[in-house]
Amino acid sequence: MRNAYISALYDIAKRNKQVMSLNADIGAIVFDKFKSDFPDRFVNVGVAEQNMIGIAAGLASCGKIPFTYTITPFITARTYEQIRVDVCLQNSNVKIVGVGAGLVYSTLGPTHHAIEDIAIMKTLPNMKIVSPADPIESKMATYAIAEIKGPVYFRIGTAGEPKIYDENYEFTFGKGVELKHGDDVTLIATGSIVYDTLMAAKELELKGISTRVINIHTIKPLDKDIILKAARETGAIITIEEHNLEGGVGSSIASVILEESESQIKFKRIGLNDIFCSYYGTHQELKTHSGIAKEDIIREVINLIKLKDKQVK
Template identity: 55%
Template sequence: MRNAYIDALYELAGRDCRVLALVADNGAIVYDKFRAAYPGRFINFGIAEANMIGVAAGLASCGKVPFAYTIASFLTMRAFEQIRNDVCMQRMNVKIVGIGAGFVYSNLGATHHATIDMSIMRALPGMTVFSPSGPIEARKITKEAARIDGPVYIRLSVGGSPEIYEAGYEFETGKGVILRDGGDAAIFTTGSITTEVLKAHGELKNMGINARVVNIHTIKPIDKDLIIDSVSKTRAVITVEEHSIIGGLGSAVAEVIAENGIAARFKRIGLNGVFAGGYGTYDDMKERNGLSANAIVRETIDCINKN
């Protein structure tokens, strides 16, 4: 996902001289091509996220299109007030790009996990929030971010995320994608955990349970129509996010359901008021934190059987 982003940024920079790559001492080798081609448009701020965002807003006020990139947890929280005041309040055209969504930096621990970033970015007025599920989507979202005139947050997993789309996939901001269809349950997912959801879908299918799987790549604005449509066609609604269940995808879906007066069996899968626990590999982390395919299967069945 990271490489897809940087490749897309490189292409954008070739077409539009206003596009700048800002980093806070993160992204050593992956930016080599960009730095070589556009040395004056790659700015390393050192370990100073707040300043990076403040400066990015100043650059944007002069017509530049800065893409400010670093580890999502530092970027969204250390620089939160700069994102709120300098970028959103002043409606500056700054792209905030966080790497390391969820707990993909597994054994680096909770300081490096981004598990409330969607909640806090979604709360900001004027902010568009993207959460791509794989490289092709990350690439399309990067291009789309450049087209949007205003603040955008992109939540990226790391390099090496598996692909879930064919090359011809057509992306549209704010439009969720039905990855699999079925009437027994509707599972909403976002980001790289989507691969687990697809595995879970397969296992459920083997058990005779057909679930609809919807990828919500745009957390804000959210696809209300598709949520309403999916929820009204099923008995059970499940949301899956590698993130806190407070304020992220699950909350966003719940808001749509509640505000439209739809009764549904509903389960949010994600971190329930806790930091992600344990170390080990990314897969270990999914297992320990209830986000493995098996856990998703279990929760889905529970939700379907709930009275």
């Protein structure tokens, strides 16, 4: 996803001279082409993230379109108040790009995991949040957010995510994507864990459970229609995210359903249960350890279906 973002950004910068990349000393090699072709428009601010956001807001006030980039916790939590005051309060045209969504920096430990970024970014007025599921979506979403005037938090993975989309995919900001139709239960996921969700859905089909899968790539504003439709048509929803449950996308979806759905539905969130993940290994191993792997999804679906059936009887 990272390389897809960078190559799309390069392409956008080639056509729009106002586009800049601001980095806080992250992005070795991958930014070299951008840096050498647009030397005036690539600024490595050093290890000074708060300053990077303030500078970006200043640049934006002069018509520049700065894309700020570093590892997620450092660009969301470390800089939170700069994002709040300099970017969101003033509706500055600054893009906040956090690399390393969820637990993908698995061996780097909890300082580098992104497990509360959605919660803290979504609470800011004027902020929009986009969380692509694979490299193609990352690329298409980069083009889309460059067109949005105002703050956007873009939550991307690193490298090697499996493909979900082909090159013909058209990204529409604010619109969830039904990746698989189904009638018994709906799985709504965001980020690279959409792939694990799809794999779980395929296995569930073999067990005779008709499973709908929705990729909610835009977390704010949320596509209420696709959620309410799924609630109405399947009566059971499970949300899956690589993020703490508290304040995650599942909590946003729960709010929509509770406030606006007229259907009686069964609901479950899958995510990190109020923990830091002090565990090392591969990305997959951390997901398993944290209870958010494919097997966990399958188990929760089966449990929820049982509850749903009980309710019907």
